Amino acid sequence: MIKIRDKKANDLIPALRLVYSSFSDWYKKVILILLYSYFVAEVNGKFAGFVIPRKIDNNVGEIYLIAVSKEYRRMGIGHKLLEKAMDYFKEKNMRKCISWVRLSNDTAKRMYLKAGFRSEDRTIKKRIFGEDLFLMEIDLVGKDAT
Ligand SMILES: CC(C)(COP(=O)(O)OP(=O)(O)OC[C@H]1O[C@@H](n2cnc3c(N)ncnc32)[C@H](O)[C@@H]1OP(=O)(O)O)[C@@H](O)C(=O)NCCC(=O)NCCS
Numbered sequence: 001m002i003k004i005r006d007k008k009a010n011d012l013i014p015a016l017r018l019v020y021s022s023f024s025d026w027y028k029k030v031i032l033i034l035l036y037s038y039f040v041a042e043v044n045g046k047f048a049g050f051v052i053p054r055k056i057d058n059n060v061g062e063i064y065l066i067a068v069s070k071e072y073r074r075m076g077i078g079h080k081l082l083e084k085a086m087d088y089f090k091e092k093n094m095r096k097c098i099s100w101v102r103l104s105n106d107t108a109k110r111m112y113l114k115a116g117f118r119s120e121d122r123t124i125k126k127r128i129f130g131e132d133l134f135l136m137e138i139d140l141v142g143k144d145a146t
Pocket residue numbers: 022064065066067068069072073074075076077078079080105107108110111112114
């Protein structure tokens with residue numbers, strides 16, 4: 001059974017392990033885990049992934065980091081985590097959710113498209129991790145995410 005919940009203190013180690021195994025620049029992302037609140041996905045009580053939603057301003061929230069453990073991928077967990085983050089933003093009356101996606105990350109792009117995000121492929125921006133990123137976004141007002 002898949003459950004999405006708030007983080008607990010003992011999620012830190014599995015979250016760090018997941019970052020380490022999922023991102024080539026893990027050492028830079030580790031600090032993000034330590035700084036932010038996040039939601040955790042469990043499968044039958046076991047840590048399976050997490051999402052960090054970040055407030056940009058009163059209207060815009062960002063999916064700052066999302067990852068699912070390899071053994072639990074392609075089960076819809078990433079989608080559920082995204083929905084949880086978007087519900088969190090909606091509760092705060094935010095109007096838009098954005099995410100910066102690496103050009104090379106086709107899997108993440110597909111996940112966002114499935115959730116109803118638009119791709120702004122031409123909006124490319126260099127970021128601190130040294131790779132080109134493009135913007136994906138979804139309106140949170142006026143329609144429900146799928
Ligand atoms: C991106 C990631 C979070 C997706 O998590 P997930 O739980 O496997 O995603 P879901 O099962 O919810 O998939 C949702 C949709 O995304 C797309 N998708 C996911 N994995 C895919 C893959 N390997 N190939 C093609 N499409 C894929 C599909 O459209 C899928 O819907 P479908 O299964 O009905 O076809 C996961 O692959 C991951 O942790 N990757 C490494 C970290 C990362 O790149 N994070 C994003 C940038 S911060």
